[in-house]
């Protein structure tokens with residue numbers, strides 16, 4: 001039983017192995033693989049069974065005239081990672097059926113001009129990883145069926161304008177890792193079928209205008225890792241099919257306006273590692289398919305507000321490591337409803353507008369770490385209900401509003417360590433939130449701790465007590481109308497304790513009352529806590545102004561106060577007296593009316609029991625009334 005299984009296992013190998021020369025492995029499909037230092041020339045294989053010849057890691061130094069003439073069936077030839085340095089002028093003659101020639105990773109430096117003159121069927125030519133310094137147009141004169149040409153990893157420093165002129169069927173051209181300094185403007189003009197053009201890792205400093213104008217089928221254009229200082233306007237305007245454009249790691253400081261217009265199919269754009277100083281107001285055209293944008297390690301200090309306005313499909317945006325980026329326009333992310341990940345880490349951001357993220361309704365990951373943020377507006381995450389990960393570590397956070405994360409209901413990972421928490425009364429709200437949501441904080445062990453005051457330094461936020469914060473008594477001034485939220489901190493900016501309490505927009509009146517409008521002898525409200533465990537459940541007015549009204553609505557406590565010496569107090573007092581007098585008059589009047597009514601009812605009662613005479617008496621009584 002078991003040996004039949006073994007036999008069945010061996011069967012495919014038996015049928016596939018074919019008689020072969022030493023150093024080679026051949027299979028029934030016509031593939032011959034030869035490796036080893038002992039191989040110094042094309043091995044004497046059976047020409048009637050070899051369709052594909054792979055020679056790897058061999059010692060072949062020279063390809064002699066008509067080396068492949070006997071192999072009349074050979075379609076694909078590979079001589080890779082060998083010591084090949086010489087090709088005789090007629091090496092490939094007599095093998096016009098060849099479809100691909102791969103001579104990668106050898107030591108080839110010069111090619112006889114007419115070495116491929118019989119290769120009109122050739123589709124694939126890979127010459128990458130050699131020492132080629134120049135190529136002549138004659139080399140490709142007859143290889144008109146070529147679709148793929150790889151010249152990467154060579155030493156080419158310049159190319160003649162006509163070198164590729166016959167390659168009208170070329171789909172893929174790889175010129176990466178060479179020493180090209182410039183390119184003739186018409187170099188690619190005949191390559192109308194080109195789908196990918198890779199020019200990365202060269203020494204290119206400029207590109208001539210019109211260079212890519214005829215490449216209407218181009219899908220991929222790679223220009224990264226060059227020294228491009230500037231690009232001409234409209235360079236990419238005639239690439240309607242382009243899907244990927246990479247321009248990272250260059251020397252671009254400026255980009256011409258409207259550079260990326262008419263790239264309707266672009267899905268990926270990289271611009272990172274360029275010393276960009278500013279971007280033009282109109283840069284990005286309509287890009288409904290763009291999904292990834294990389295714009296980091298630049299010298300930008302800000303960006304135009306509409307930079308991303310035309311990219312409604314963007315999923316990933318990396319705008320980080322821009323060490324000079326200090327501010328972002330508030331509408332910058334206005335039109336990115338599908339953005340999932342936004343990285344703003346390692347910038348120099350100091351503050352963020354409360355509307356900044358208000359349209360990022362799909363955002364899941366937000367990196368804000370390693371900036372200089374001191375606080376965040378309480379409404380900043382109002383509309384990011386899908387946010388799962390938020391990194392705020394290594395900022396200068398001194399304070400956060402207690403309700404800042406309330407709307408980020410999907411939050412799972414929050415990083416808050418290494419900030420400059422100022423543990424005074426204003427920290428209460430967020431400290432309370434942290435205590436209630438400890439499992440969301442992913443870096444508690446790295447220290448979410450007070451930075452100041454000195455006596456609380458390194459104290460963990462979540463274990464702060466009311467007493468430690470010395471919140472017993474503090475002062476705040478009211479002008480006309482103020483409100484205190486039960487969830488938000490009482491003084492958002494501790495330094496401005498003499499201005500009004502910042503409050504909910506639901507309350508009436510002005511909250512950012514300029515200091516000049518405040519009454520000269522401001523009234524104080526002393527808000528005192530009664531018991532430690534719950535922070536904002538009770539507000540006791542110890543020594544308030546004369547007229548105080550408080551009310552609770554939706555978890556907010558509203559306080560209406562009027563300063564005792566202010567211009568309103570006289571008026572209010574007069575109003576109060578008028579109301580009081582009116583009240584007393586009304587009460588007296590209604591008592592009198594009740595008395596009269598009682599009398600009438602009594603008389604009517606007598607009428608129902610008595611005769612007509614009595615009734616007549618009542619009528620006369622009524623007249624008297």
Ligand SMILES: *[C@@H]1O[C@H](CO)[C@@H](O)[C@H](O)[C@H]1NC(C)=O
Nearest residue numbers: 035054055056057078080081
């Ligand atoms: C050549 O052999 C090396 C191992 O030495 C292998 O990594 C490589 O893929 C081979 N190349 C080809 C083209 O088969």
Ligand SMILES: *[C@@H]1O[C@H](CO)[C@@H](O)[C@H](O)[C@H]1NC(C)=O
Nearest residue numbers: 037056057058080081082105
């Ligand atoms: C290239 O060949 C050398 C020697 O034959 C071998 O040591 C090396 O691993 C090969 N490298 C690759 C990438 O095939």
Ligand SMILES: *[C@@H]1O[C@H](CO)[C@@H](O)[C@H](O)[C@H]1NC(C)=O
Nearest residue numbers: 064065066088089090091112
């Ligand atoms: C190879 O062919 C060229 C002509 O195409 C000739 O000049 C040369 O001598 C030949 N080399 C050998 C070794 O036959």
Ligand SMILES: *[C@@H]1O[C@H](CO)[C@@H](O)[C@H](O)[C@H]1NC(C)=O
Nearest residue numbers: 119120121122142144145146
């Ligand atoms: C090129 O390829 C086409 C089909 O792809 C074929 O018909 C033609 O014979 C080939 N050779 C030349 C020289 O065009």
Ligand SMILES: *[C@@H]1O[C@H](CO)[C@@H](O)[C@H](O)[C@H]1NC(C)=O
Nearest residue numbers: 104128129150151152153174
């Ligand atoms: C072209 O050559 C480079 C360098 O050897 C290589 O990395 C790349 O994969 C090649 N491209 C193709 C399509 O074979």
Ligand SMILES: *[C@@H]1O[C@H](CO)[C@@H](O)[C@H](O)[C@H]1NC(C)=O
Nearest residue numbers: 216217239240241242264265
């Ligand atoms: C853009 O892509 C779509 C779908 O991939 C394709 O149908 C369309 O032809 C492309 N547009 C251009 C101008 O290539």
Ligand SMILES: *[C@@H]1O[C@H](CO)[C@@H](O)[C@H](O)[C@H]1NC(C)=O
Nearest residue numbers: 282283284285286306309310
């Ligand atoms: C969006 O692209 C169109 C052209 O495609 C352009 O007219 C418009 O100014 C662009 N909008 C922004 C905000 O850049």
Ligand SMILES: *[C@@H]1O[C@H](CO)[C@@H](O)[C@H](O)[C@H]1NC(C)=O
Nearest residue numbers: 253275276277298299323324
């Ligand atoms: C860009 O910034 C880097 C480091 O911040 C600096 O070395 C470089 O000179 C700046 N480049 C320009 C063009 O300002």
Ligand SMILES: *[C@@H]1O[C@H](CO)[C@@H](O)[C@H](O)[C@H]1NC(C)=O
Nearest residue numbers: 355357358359360382383384
């Ligand atoms: C936030 O979302 C609400 C509805 O969810 C919407 O009405 C409001 O316009 C959004 N805010 C902004 C600034 O877009």
